[in-house]
Amino acid sequence: MKSKLLIKNVTLNGAISDIYIVDGIITKIGSSLPQGRAELLEGRGMAVIPGFVNMHTHSPMTLMRGVGEGLSLTEWLNDRIWPLEKRLDEEAIYWGTKLAILEMFKSGTTTFNDQYWQESVSARAAAEMGIRSFHSFVIMDYRDKELYDQIVESAQKAYKESKKWSSLNHFTIGIHSAYSVSEDMIIWGCKFAQENNLLVHMHLSETERENFKSIREHSYTPTHYLEDLRVLESNVIAAHSLWVDDYDIEILAKRGVKVVHNVNSNLKLGSGFQFNYNEMRDAGVLVTLGTDGCASSNNLDMLEAMKTAALLQKGWRRDPKALPQNELIDIATLNGAKALGINSGVIEEGALADLSLVDTDNLHFTPNFDFLSNLIFSANSSSINSVICNGKVVMHDRYVEGEEEILSNVRRVVKRVFNDIKF
Amino acid sequence: MKSKLLIKNVTLNGAISDIYIVDGIITKIGSSLPQGRAELLEGRGMAVIPGFVNMHTHSPMTLMRGVGEGLSLTEWLNDRIWPLEKRLDEEAIYWGTKLAILEMFKSGTTTFNDQYWQESVSARAAAEMGIRSFHSFVIMDYRDKELYDQIVESAQKAYKESKKWSSLNHFTIGIHSAYSVSEDMIIWGCKFAQENNLLVHMHLSETERENFKSIREHSYTPTHYLEDLRVLESNVIAAHSLWVDDYDIEILAKRGVKVVHNVNSNLKLGSGFQFNYNEMRDAGVLVTLGTDGCASSNNLDMLEAMKTAALLQKGWRRDPKALPQNELIDIATLNGAKALGINSGVIEEGALADLSLVDTDNLHFTPNFDFLSNLIFSANSSSINSVICNGKVVMHDRYVEGEEEILSNVRRVVKRVFNDIKF
Numbered sequence: 001m002k003s004k005l006l007i008k009n010v011t012l013n014g015a016i017s018d019i020y021i022v023d024g025i026i027t028k029i030g031s032s033l034p035q036g037r038a039e040l041l042e043g044r045g046m047a048v049i050p051g052f053v054n055m056h057t058h059s060p061m062t063l064m065r066g067v068g069e070g071l072s073l074t075e076w077l078n079d080r081i082w083p084l085e086k087r088l089d090e091e092a093i094y095w096g097t098k099l100a101i102l103e104m105f106k107s108g109t110t111t112f113n114d115q116y117w118q119e120s121v122s123a124r125a126a127a128e129m130g131i132r133s134f135h136s137f138v139i140m141d142y143r144d145k146e147l148y149d150q151i152v153e154s155a156q157k158a159y160k161e162s163k164k165w166s167s168l169n170h171f172t173i174g175i176h177s178a179y180s181v182s183e184d185m186i187i188w189g190c191k192f193a194q195e196n197n198l199l200v201h202m203h204l205s206e207t208e209r210e211n212f213k214s215i216r217e218h219s220y221t222p223t224h225y226l227e228d229l230r231v232l233e234s235n236v237i238a239a240h241s242l243w244v245d246d247y248d249i250e251i252l253a254k255r256g257v258k259v260v261h262n263v264n265s266n267l268k269l270g271s272g273f274q275f276n277y278n279e280m281r282d283a284g285v286l287v288t289l290g291t292d293g294c295a296s297s298n299n300l301d302m303l304e305a306m307k308t309a310a311l312l313q314k315g316w317r318r319d320p321k322a323l324p325q326n327e328l329i330d331i332a333t334l335n336g337a338k339a340l341g342i343n344s345g346v347i348e349e350g351a352l353a354d355l356s357l358v359d360t361d362n363l364h365f366t367p368n369f370d371f372l373s374n375l376i377f378s379a380n381s382s383s384i385n386s387v388i389c390n391g392k393v394v395m396h397d398r399y400v401e402g403e404e405e406i407l408s409n410v411r412r413v414v415k416r417v418f419n420d421i422k423f
Numbered sequence: 424m425k426s427k428l429l430i431k432n433v434t435l436n437g438a439i440s441d442i443y444i445v446d447g448i449i450t451k452i453g454s455s456l457p458q459g460r461a462e463l464l465e466g467r468g469m470a471v472i473p474g475f476v477n478m479h480t481h482s483p484m485t486l487m488r489g490v491g492e493g494l495s496l497t498e499w500l501n502d503r504i505w506p507l508e509k510r511l512d513e514e515a516i517y518w519g520t521k522l523a524i525l526e527m528f529k530s531g532t533t534t535f536n537d538q539y540w541q542e543s544v545s546a547r548a549a550a551e552m553g554i555r556s557f558h559s560f561v562i563m564d565y566r567d568k569e570l571y572d573q574i575v576e577s578a579q580k581a582y583k584e585s586k587k588w589s590s591l592n593h594f595t596i597g598i599h600s601a602y603s604v605s606e607d608m609i610i611w612g613c614k615f616a617q618e619n620n621l622l623v624h625m626h627l628s629e630t631e632r633e634n635f636k637s638i639r640e641h642s643y644t645p646t647h648y649l650e651d652l653r654v655l656e657s658n659v660i661a662a663h664s665l666w667v668d669d670y671d672i673e674i675l676a677k678r679g680v681k682v683v684h685n686v687n688s689n690l691k692l693g694s695g696f697q698f699n700y701n702e703m704r705d706a707g708v709l710v711t712l713g714t715d716g717c718a719s720s721n722n723l724d725m726l727e728a729m730k731t732a733a734l735l736q737k738g739w740r741r742d743p744k745a746l747p748q749n750e751l752i753d754i755a756t757l758n759g760a761k762a763l764g765i766n767s768g769v770i771e772e773g774a775l776a777d778l779s780l781v782d783t784d785n786l787h788f789t790p791n792f793d794f795l796s797n798l799i800f801s802a803n804s805s806s807i808n809s810v811i812c813n814g815k816v817v818m819h820d821r822y823v824e825g826e827e828e829i830l831s832n833v834r835r836v837v838k839r840v841f842n843d844i845k846f
Contacts, residue, residue: 062789063790065789065790065792065796065797065801066790066791066792066793066796066797066800066801067792067793069747069748069793069795069796069800070743070744070747070748071743071744072743072744073743076743099786099789102786103786106786264734266738267734267735267737267738268733268734268737268738268743268800269737269743270737270738270740270741270742270743270744270745271738271741272738272741273696273735273738273739294801297800298796298797298800298801299787299800299801299802301803304730304803307727308731308734310691311687311690311691311731312690312696312735312738314690314691314692314693315689315690315691315693315694315695315696315735316696316739317693318693318694318695319693320493320494320495320496320499320691320692320693321493321494321495321693322693324492324493325492325493361830362830363522363525363526363529363826363829363830364722366485366488366522366830366833366834367486367488367489367833367834367837368489369488369489369490370489370490370492372492373488373489373492373721374488374489374721377489377492377691377720377721377722378488378489378717378721378722379722380724380727380803380804380805381803381805382803382804382805403786406786407784407785407786407789410789410790411789411790414790
């Protein structure tokens with residue numbers, strides 16, 4: 001039997017509308033649509049927006065939220081994050097991912113692009129919660145060529161197994177970065193992805209130090225180096241890309257590489273602030289938005305990321321017109337959907353029903369001269385009232401089924417795996 | 424009869440405590456304190472923090488929230504804000520201020536330092552809602568010397584009338600800025616403030632353009648110019664101070680001038696980003712935090728301001744250790760209290776009972792390795808559960824008495840005063 005949902009009386013682009021959804025697809029937008037046998041969701045007093053697409057995160061890192069504040073990047077990684085990560089077993093990753101998804105629903109995200117170990121565990125958690133997701137098999141050999149055969153075999157096996165995943169959850173190839181993966185491995189991973197029509201998810205030019213290292217070793221920036229390896233194609237999603245120069249941007253544009261801006265993480269880790277949004281946009285690079293993992297940027301709130309991204313562009317360019325809100329909302333929704341090859345990020349007949357209802361009957365939207373301005377600059381995610389993913393109501397009136405169970409299991413698991421560590 | 428409040432089982436600096444409050448003062452902190460005849464507030468599952476002190480805002484500008492997005496600063500002021508402001512009558516200012524205070528309570532602010540026309544109307548709104556506040560009589564003569572006598576008379580009259588205000592609400596002298604007020608007027612205002620033991624609240628070096636103008640006219644930066652007028656004393660609160668140089672900072676430190684960092688407003692209006700926090704702190708300048716008015720920074724959320732301030736310092740300095748969270752919490756609470764000469768910002772016996780209870784039983788505080796990190800970087804203001812101002816519970820379980828009335832009156836008033844304007 002087909003699954004049907006009718007959202008009544010919701011505000012869409014300033015007008016009151018009904019939205020009819022069949023099997024995860026918006027089939028009709030109009031007024032006074034008949035309910036038939038559809039489930040009903042009342043939208044009075046609420047505006048509907050596309051669900052956010054979080055284009056770069058490491059979901060189980062929710063478990064390390066707030067660990068190592070005030071440390072330098074090197075201390076943070078060496079003394080805290082890496083030793084803790086080694087302790088994360090399957091159960092920890094499962095509940096850490098569920099906590100991440102709970103947080104995403106609570107802040108209006110309906111799709112995320114993930115990179116973490118044991119991707120099949122995260123994919124299972126995602127399937128159970130009904131979120132659309134992309135999970136990388138992480139290739140990171142620390143440039144140890146001895147690992148080549150083993151990684152190839154594991155990747156092939158993981159890909160084969162991923163074919164059993166729910167249709168909402170997708171397998172991608174993660175190339176951790178140009179500095180942490182050996183050349184042959186990068187080439188193999190990208191070729192494998194192309195042959196199997198998979199996305200590639202990598203970190204690229206996150207820090208200036210990474211660029212210096214690349215120039216010292218390869219005479220080129222990381223982007224130029226990867227271009228030289230002939231691996232940059234339109235299936236590549238490059239996270240951060242904070243330290244790309246004009247020539248790098250030209251390459252990214254020519255190859256159709258998608259970029260993920262992770263503003264809060266870049267600021268918090270002191271990586272830098274001058275993200276070249278205008279330059280990328282003007283060159284034709286598709287720019288998307290991500291939160292990065294909770295260990296570095298502490299939450300998975302795309303509304304916060306949008307706000308910081310806009311404030312920062314306006315601030316460092318000293319131009320109040322920089323990164324206008326109509327571009328910003330696309331960056332957080334439509335552009336991510338395009339990068340992932342899914343038909344969301346727009347609310348129209350035929351599109352995926354990945355949506356959020358925003359409660360506008362509160363002080364953040366009072367007065368309400370400009371809904372988008374209020375959403376981005378005045379409100380916070382507590383105004384996200386309900387979330388629909390693939391046509392299913394995954395959060396209703398701010399309640400996600402099983403949320404207490406997730407919090408209590410996370411607390412139990414954290415206690416178990418990090419028990420003997422002094423923070 | 425004395426007003427008494429007992430907060431039970433709240434987490435204070437990691438330990439479960441009770442807090443006993445008599446007539447607005449914390450009289451006892453301990454465990455299992457007897458309730459006696461005190462009102463009871465259950466604090467289980469919550470952490471107590473000092474109420475935030477919003478050191479620079481223009482409260483009635485809530486009425487212009489989201490007006491003029493995407494305009495340049497000049498268009499924004501000339502075409503939108505100033506024409507709209509002329510329409511704000513007493514009723515509009517009254518409800519606009521109440522909306523601001525509602526928003527402040529909802530985000531944990533217990534004291535604000537305001538600068539707006541008709542300060543007595545805002546002070547009345549503040550008294551009715553039970554918030555601690557400071558309101559400037561605004562001196563802005565656009566350097567028209569003809570207005571001198573009239574302003575002196577009005578200021579004296581306003582000060583006299585302010586003596587009838589509630590004891591929670593304080594009168595200050597607002598010198599709009601060095602560029603908008605004539606020399607004699609600045610000198611008179613500051614002298615009047617000193618003679619009457621009043622604070623002076625001014626804008627200082629908000630934009631680079633303001634500095635250029637000052638240097639062209641006076642050969643000096645605004646700070647140096649004011650120093651030359653001998654008006655800078657420890658009763659002066661300087662908002663923004665984004666474009667101060669080393670010599671300015673030396674002057675501010677020597678004179679004990681307090682600075683208010685308004686990070687979101689500075690970024691959003693494109694004023695700049697390199698706020699010299701380290702330099703001011705090291706020179707001994709007391710740095711505090713503000714949101715500015717809602718027309719420029721869209722909300723009055725001090726938690727958001729804290730987060731952006733920290734991210735920005737770490738980002739532009741490329742130093743993850745910049746503006747550590749223990750300094751940040753003081754900037755948002757204790758430093759503001761010191762600047763205003765009130766004994767809040769600390770939770771100890773003898774201090775003012777201006778407090779917030781933070782609900783930690785939610786995903787933003789899961790796991791909870793580091794409460795302060797979670798508060799600033801993971802949570803948003805929806806975790807502020809209850810607010811106590813001057814020993815009275817002004818928000819309980821996120822409900823503020825009369826909040827529906829405030830929203831409906833603001834909507835009505837906005838419709839009335841801005842009715843014929845196309846946005």
